[in-house]
Amino acid sequence: MKIFIVGLGLMGGSYAEGLKKAGHDVYGYDANPEIMNQAILAHVIHPSSDLTLLKESELIILALYPKDNVEFIKSYGHHFVKKQVVTDLSGTKSWMMKEIEHYLPEYVSYTSHHPMAGREKNGFNARDVNMFDGANFIIVTGVKSKSSDIDLLKSVANDLKFGKITVTDANTHDELIAFTSQLTHALAVALMHSDHLTETKKATGDSFRDLTRIAKINEVMWSELFLENKEALIKKIDDFSHELNALKSMIENDDLESLKTYLKEAKEKRKAFDTD
Numbered sequence: 001m002k003i004f005i006v007g008l009g010l011m012g013g014s015y016a017e018g019l020k021k022a023g024h025d026v027y028g029y030d031a032n033p034e035i036m037n038q039a040i041l042a043h044v045i046h047p048s049s050d051l052t053l054l055k056e057s058e059l060i061i062l063a064l065y066p067k068d069n070v071e072f073i074k075s076y077g078h079h080f081v082k083k084q085v086v087t088d089l090s091g092t093k094s095w096m097m098k099e100i101e102h103y104l105p106e107y108v109s110y111t112s113h114h115p116m117a118g119r120e121k122n123g124f125n126a127r128d129v130n131m132f133d134g135a136n137f138i139i140v141t142g143v144k145s146k147s148s149d150i151d152l153l154k155s156v157a158n159d160l161k162f163g164k165i166t167v168t169d170a171n172t173h174d175e176l177i178a179f180t181s182q183l184t185h186a187l188a189v190a191l192m193h194s195d196h197l198t199e200t201k202k203a204t205g206d207s208f209r210d211l212t213r214i215a216k217i218n219e220v221m222w223s224e225l226f227l228e229n230k231e232a233l234i235k236k237i238d239d240f241s242h243e244l245n246a247l248k249s250m251i252e253n254d255d256l257e258s259l260k261t262y263l264k265e266a267k268e269k270r271k272a273f274d275t276d
Contacts, residue, residue: 003027005063008044013126017044036049073100081107094174111141112142114137114173115135134163136166138173140168178236185214188213191211192212
């Protein structure tokens, strides 16, 4: 299959390399000419890659920030042709998908998706196809989706060695991501900001390092993601604050039995995630 990937950062570069290894003809584009040269020299994309080749591709993968995905469609959607499938791998969907659906030519189908994988580092040179191994893969359908799009994206997920594949709508996706991804990043960042002891670095153990690993964040991307999904994220922050205050109250009141029950229930709920 001929695949065109727009944006060759961490995710776009990793997709390109993985799909190339899986036997696909991979073309790519990045606004940075240096990245383009690196991708060609690394044999990750076809050496003749050029935006005019968008029309030659069966699948177009947008690997830019959400607003940039929309701007790309507005600027280059006229290169698309009938029977093509467009997808993106953005971390938020509702606003962006509506915009893309509005500007995308009517003869092109569009189904979004979200690879639940990543790294603290970013950029083409940080690419790593192994980060997809066994990771969750969410397919997000919209008004321009076709059933065949889902089959195509499942095939892409399998080629990249993803694990569980889930199909959902944009609103459900954004609520899920607000909890499982954005809230966890917000907590890691807030935890780092709540540190006021000069000796902390010398006193950390695995639990602190595990909890704060994702505070090593791409501030440009995550600021955009937080704001584009702010209603869902604020709701999840409020839910978490309620639970944290409940825990605080148990501790303040020396309520041993309630505390043990609360901790046990959390443990059992977490253990259920390990079984499928």
